[in-house]
Amino acid sequence: MAKYERIPGGEKNDLTGQPFNKKELEKICELYIEIDGKGIHENNPKIHILANELNRTVRSVENQLLGFRAYVTNKSGRKNYNSLIPEIWEEKNSEIKISPEKNRIIKERELFDEFKFRISSQLKTILGKNLITDDFVAVFELVKNSFDAHAKKVKIIFDQDKITIWDDGKGMNRRDIIDKWLFIAYSAKNEGIEDVEFEEDKNKSYRDRINPNRSYAGQKGIGRMGSDRLGSTLEMTTKKINDSIYWNLKFDWDEYENDALDEFGDIEIKYSNANSTKFKNFENGLILEISNLRNVWPRKKILDLKKSLAKLINPFTLQNEFSIEFISQRELKKDLESANSIDIVNGEVKNFVFEALNIATTQIKVSIMEDEDFIETTLIDRGNLIYKIKEPNKYKHIPSKSNILLFYLNTHAKSSFTKTMGITSAEFGSIFLFNNGFRVLPFGEPNNDPFNINERKAQGYARFLGTRELIGQVSISENTEQFQETSSRDGGLLNSPGTEELRDFFIESLKKLESFVAPILWKISKRVGDNQETLDLTAKNQVLDFVKNIAGKKNIQLIEYSDELINYITENVEEQNLPQFDTLREIAIRANDKKGLLIIDNQESDYKKEIKRRKEAEKKAIDEENRRKEAEKKAIDEENKRKEAENSLKEKESQNLFLKSVKSQELDEIVSFMHSIGISADILNNYISGLHKRINRREKIPNEVIGNKLRQMSLENRKILAISQFATKANFKLYAEEVEGDILEFIHEYLKNIVIPIRSEDIEIISNNLNSNQNSFICTFKPIEITIIIDNLVSNSIRAKSTRMTVDYEITKENLNVNFRDDGIGIPEESVKNIFDLGFTTTSGSGLGLFHVNSIIESSENMNITVNNKIKKGVELILTFKK
Structure with missing residues (x-):
């Protein structure tokens, strides 16, 4: 949680060094009485507000409050406080008396005690500040309540000492407020009657907006108390959809803390109703104005909340039907100065979507199918499907359409994540848990390992994956009794047979991912850390065997497999790869892929023809090379004879290799040139023909293969150019040796x-x-x-x-x-x-x-x-x- 930042050397202003006068100390004494001497620290918003009013520094007002506490309690050891403090305290303390009405209530309770439970006003504190111990969790609870009210959008507005949470949900009428909102710990959601009126009335125009049959994010009936965690004052404005009356209620939570003998239900709530409201464009829903904040909300804390809310909602189930917007006028200027979108307060919360990262890595999705009888698993490697299988579902408590999505983070994936999100994957978190679309804390927090996968990795470092190599989510589709959150709201799920099954479901899903990553991906031949990584021939053969073994397991039905498997065989035409066609054919039979079987047969036939053609071309090239060597030997013999003849003339000048004209060339020299050109041209033709056939088969040819072929073709072309220049400009033997x-x-x-x-x-x-x-x-x-x-x-x-x-x-x-x-x-x-x-x-x-x-x-x-x-x-x- 963000704190008030101390200034080195101490904060100072124009009044620094001037003693506090009596009027100022009286206001400080009133604040001390209001907070009952508690919460005296620089992060208390009430101290900030008073310091601003007195034009004093926060630290100086805090010191005066500590002076009052030192005098009142005589326990702190502080002796050097303002001399006016005792006088002011005695004056103010004499005004604090027990009212006659409260005295009457106390006496009546003494005389007429009955054998039944009574609820102290302190229950508010137990269910509010003491249970929801974190400001962010308090906001989460209120946002989840808006979702349960069928809101499409929630606006969170930050003012100087006020936070407003505004939603466009179904809203409440008088009966809803009394029977539901003010009935603490009662949950109409849990009773199954939250939206009963919408089920009964099928003619309402809003029937398409309200889906009363869905599950809810919260079901304990205490999330509304999150407002007490944030501030001491709450003003609630609400209007039910298709009603005409706006209801307004005001709560002062501190009134519930004055006397533990006060009963919870006896404390008066101020309310009013009207046909209009001060809020523009508010047609239905709920507006909570929380003021007298208990903590300071600097810019960094607001940004941290926004980032946390981005991880609150399951992006795969709710991203198109529920949105959250931040509004803060005081932060607009700094927003305009910010160059990074993740450091901007105002605007919509962008839900974190794993697939939006476009991570070039391996991912697995394991889902309980809708009929609950089967589990479907899909494994994808860098955008390519490896397999999709179906197997019997052994889990009895995990709801249908629940799923697990895991990503293996290689070097490139971690780099891509950091570039997109602005933080490292380790700082972001690893395995998130979503229950009915909303995140369950503390799952996903950095260093959180609810499934003990790091302990498991320590037992087999080379075989298992840990939290630093994984990011993903576990999604429970329904908020059933097997998957209930703890009342503290940040303690995860209550233990149950369902949570035990969930742990087993997760580990089994992780094993499926590891069975591909450990033996195959860790054998990448070119370890560059990006999507250009290539598998060597051994690893490709292992992929084929891997899919074959999966398809051959008992009770597993292969639904679909990778189209790339055929390319793993045909990328490099080698005779020793022919047995792999049998492996691929067995996979296609397991998947009942008749079309695939036909393709495999045709590819195998072409493959064999290509091997035969290459052998013939190689034989032809060898024959041509032998003829060329014989021609070169003959040319060398002729050249030696010519040199001997020239030497016999005892010419003084050195032999000029370029004196003869082309017309005097001997026939055997021309034959030698043509042999050399023919060999290079045939090699060029083989390269071009091979590439052309692969393109016609719509193969994916790696860039490395294309580059290598082009380099070889370019060198042969250079030879032809050089030979042609000699043949047309000179009369000398072309020496290849x-x-x-x-x-x-x-x-x-x-x-x-x-x-x-x-x-x-x-x-x-x-x-x-x-x-x-x-x-x-x-x-x-x-x-x-x-x-x-x-x-x-x-x-x-x-x-x-x-x-x-x-x-x-x-x-x-x-x-x-x-x-x-x-x-x-x-x-x-x-x-x-x-x-x-x-x-x-x-x-x-x-x-x-x-x-x-x-x-x-x-x-x-x-x-x-x-x-x-x-x-x-x-x-x-x-x-x-x-x-």
Whole structure:
């Protein structure tokens, strides 16, 4: 409960330090007498009101009250009180006398005692402040009474020293007030006659609003005493639906505390009636104005109440038929300054709805079916149905349509909950209990564990779930005698055979959730904590076996199962997955799913055809690879012969790989090119064909699978582009295997004869000292890989809006460094570490180019690449070769 906040160093105002005068102390003495010397603390609203009236601080008024108590009781030890206090007290005390009427009543009771129960006025305190010990619980009780009165809406209005609870329920007439509201501990709801007049009169226009056959939130007849917990004064205004008379009653609860000898029924209640009321737009219902509040209601306390009320009503049964609105004029300004909706006082209480969180996790719902003979269980994992089953109901006391809803909170679910609700799931609570639509306290409170699931978890930590991993609700559909709340209103349910069954019902439901979570979800291969988590093949097979085992249990009827089970088999076409079709077929038979059986048979047939096609494609690819290798061997032999012939001419210049024109190419070279292109094109076709078939089958293809296929297709496409450039611009052998040669000369000739002619309109390329005949660097390399690297570096520079690229080299003792420097937009320092990552780009590109470059370099033992972004403009990429 929110407290009055003390100011460090003490609260001060203009009168601080000035002694209290006699007039001020007389008012303080009157307050002391009014509260009978009790409740002297800074959280008492009466002290706040008087302090405001005297323009004194709350603490200073409290000190003067303590001075009066010190003098009157002579027990507190306080000696230094205002010297006027004794004088004022004696004057006021002399005025307090027993009235002649009260003296007469006392004497009559002494003379005419009878053998029957009599009720002291102190009963009000026992049933009010002493029984309902919490302000929030008092408000809950009054709101529940409004619901029982068939209200559609309740308004809770906060003023300086008043709380108003206004509902639009059926209201009361004179007979209702006398026979029901003023009959303490009598409950017409419990007697079954609360709405009897509406059952009898079927012609009333309000018959659609009133449902007299439903259960009620409260049935003890004491919730109305919650107003005494909140304040000492109550003014009640009510008008029954379709009546014309407004009734007004005023209660001063402190009058019931003056003398324990006063009888409860002898204390007069002021009342009046009229054909109109001061309240606008009040047609029927009940308005309770509670004033002289017993505690202060600062903003934080009001917000805490609003959050608590959000958890009062079962969102699945009452959210569309009952609403609560908060109104506070004094908090409007701070509401406008608040950026977070959960920190706004004014407005409707938003009922907490589990499903509204859109938690990507596992949930289970277990319900007693309407016919009471069966229990239905539905298990859902991240939006996908796993199974729905029906089994015999063994519980005799739990009403039909009662249910249990549980959510397993993984890392992502906890994060999502905190983002949506503004607090962690642990701070919010775990397992809530709703009885006939209204929450039963203390179920759901943080650290509350009524079903002892944490003690159970301690006995099997790896197998069981605790309150920190669960959030959910237990809903009892009817307020039966088996599920009665304690009179204290925050003590839960009275023990009964029904509550014992409820504990067993909960644990059995929890076991069903754990049987899926523990062996399967905890084997997630990619533990990222969000809805992108993927199950590995072992876990997917376990899901199939799990559903099969559930369906095979005695007395369990499988009603429905996951459409995703077929995808678990077909996501990765592997021959060893074929037996799983038999498992899935057995599940479909258990569910009497004839349509599903047909789909399974068709999918299995397609699956086998795909396996056969892949084997044939693999054989064809192997044959093509063998032919390509033979052609390459022949091409290498021819190239060696050509080199020997050229060496015999003793040419001074190094062998120029690009001197011959395309017209002089030999037929076997062309055949070699076409073989290589054909292999890559066939691989591309296989990838595209496979994806196309899966799309036609309306499969859900994981993003990871699609991304992997696209990367492989992109690399094959790069090979085709590089081969086509060689075939049209040069006459040299395309080496798929490593060759040994002068890498400096190769890079120079490739830039001069291929890249510069093609890219001259996009970028100026200056190869500086690459064409020098003074140096060479002999190493092993794959020509096609070097061309792919150069093409990607040039393409990236063009996308980075470069106009010029400079290529030069530096030879060290063991290494060759080839520097590619451009004048483009460069690379930010924070992005340097990511430029080789798949999909990462700082330009309009796809993020594949540098990924391919890095893939080639990482697969080589004598190549490396580094980034220098410290130059004045652009970026420099340094390609290093080792001997």
